[in-house]
Amino acid sequence: MSDSNDTAATTGQYTPPAHHLLHSGYSNDTLRRWQSSNTELHPHNFVLPLFVTEDVSGEIPVVSMPGVSRYSIPALEQYLPSLLDDGLTSVLLFGVVPSARKDSVGSYSCAAGSPVVLAIKMIKTKFPSLTVICDVCLCAYTTHGHCGELHEDGSINNTASVNRITAQALAYAKAGADVVAPSDMMDGRVGAMKQALQREGLSGKVSVLSYAVKFSSSFYGPFRDAAESAPAFGDRRCYQLPLGSSGLAHRAAARDVAEGADMLMVKPGMPYLDLVRSVKDAFPHLPMFIYQVSGEYAMLHHGAAAGVFDLRKILSEVFTGMRRAGADVIISYYTPRVLRWLKEDHTAAGSPLL
Numbered sequence: 001m002s003d004s005n006d007t008a009a010t011t012g013q014y015t016p017p018a019h020h021l022l023h024s025g026y027s028n029d030t031l032r033r034w035q036s037s038n039t040e041l042h043p044h045n046f047v048l049p050l051f052v053t054e055d056v057s058g059e060i061p062v063v064s065m066p067g068v069s070r071y072s073i074p075a076l077e078q079y080l081p082s083l084l085d086d087g088l089t090s091v092l093l094f095g096v097v098p099s100a101r102k103d104s105v106g107s108y109s110c111a112a113g114s115p116v117v118l119a120i121k122m123i124k125t126k127f128p129s130l131t132v133i134c135d136v137c138l139c140a141y142t143t144h145g146h147c148g149e150l151h152e153d154g155s156i157n158n159t160a161s162v163n164r165i166t167a168q169a170l171a172y173a174k175a176g177a178d179v180v181a182p183s184d185m186m187d188g189r190v191g192a193m194k195q196a197l198q199r200e201g202l203s204g205k206v207s208v209l210s211y212a213v214k215f216s217s218s219f220y221g222p223f224r225d226a227a228e229s230a231p232a233f234g235d236r237r238c239y240q241l242p243l244g245s246s247g248l249a250h251r252a253a254a255r256d257v258a259e260g261a262d263m264l265m266v267k268p269g270m271p272y273l274d275l276v277r278s279v280k281d282a283f284p285h286l287p288m289f290i291y292q293v294s295g296e297y298a299m300l301h302h303g304a305a306a307g308v309f310d311l312r313k314i315l316s317e318v319f320t321g322m323r324r325a326g327a328d329v330i331i332s333y334y335t336p337r338v339l340r341w342l343k344e345d346h347t348a349a350g351s352p353l354l
């Protein structure tokens with residue numbers, strides 16, 4: 001669309017001074033890109049979360065997240081090549097195990113044969129260029145579904161929990177993970193993991209991505225269905241951050257940076273962009289991750305399915321907003337589709353922004 005400010009002068013209305021005329025600065029795609037620096041979307045800005053099972057039945061759709069499945073190791077091996085072809089650079093692994101594997105302390109989280117350990121080994125053998133991040137938490141491995149071990153009265157046993165998740169992180173690191181990402185929210189776990197990695201001679205190879213700013217959100221509902229990790233009683237408000245707190249969020253980020261976190265995350269995404277910006281400003285030298293969680297995925301899916309908006313356009317807006325807020329990396333279940341769109345854009349002459 002062309003634009004003209006000539007009429008104002010002839011009708012005697014307000015005439016903006018020349019330096020207030022902004023439209024000329026973004027009148028074509030290249031100019032629009034120049035005005036949008038640090039908000040570009042490249043394949044390396046996206047991480048794909050994957051649910052890995054020990055089931056051999058292949059690919060099992062997650063009902064609450066249409067388009068998302070859980071994969072057995074062989075099914076994952078089949079699925080990854082096309083994604084790599086589309087430019088996938090990184091995955092975030094979650095294990096899903098049957099209830100027979102679960103106990104009150106989540107001991108299977110550290111097992112040598114856990115689905116995550118087997119998936120890391122398969123990926124590092126078959127697809128060595130892929131960067132593997134592993135979620136570290138007990139909720140998928142405990143019978144009660146909480147993220148840590150509990151005292152008899154049901155409260156969190158922080159010391160026992162930190163010991164267990166540190167062992168879990170080491171099991172993943174030894175199997176070949178590039179990044180361990182504690183999402184449990186126990187106090188002191190980043191320092192414990194950094195120390196353990198150093199003791200094992202792995203500190204130069206394995207980094208720690210802290211889910212430092214993780215809120216006690218209703219947006220995690222579909223994930224708990226996918227990972228079979230809903231708490232059997234109570235909720236997670238005693239260890240995940242209160243929704244209105246930005247002070248605690250900053251203290252948690254500062255604490256994790258002091259303990260040696262290599263990268264930081266804010267989670268969920270869309271309602272917490274203020275914290276992406278302020279935490280990124282506070283720690284500009286650490287890569288900032290944002291997690292577009294399961295509930296955000298489902299909400300956007302259903303909105304598009306109901307004809308409220310076009311999925312591609314709305315995702316372009318949401319992801320650009322996340323980048324503008326300061327996110328370097330976006331964790332999204334939409335990654336496969338985004339990679340395909342980016343690839344099409346790259347090959348189509350004069351293509352629009354994503």
Ligand code: PBG
Pocket residue numbers: 135137139147183184219220221222223224236292293294295
């Ligand atoms: C494990 C964990 C959760 C998510 C990531 N890691 C669930 C929770 O904390 O309740 C949520 C991810 C999503 O909703 O997509 N603690």
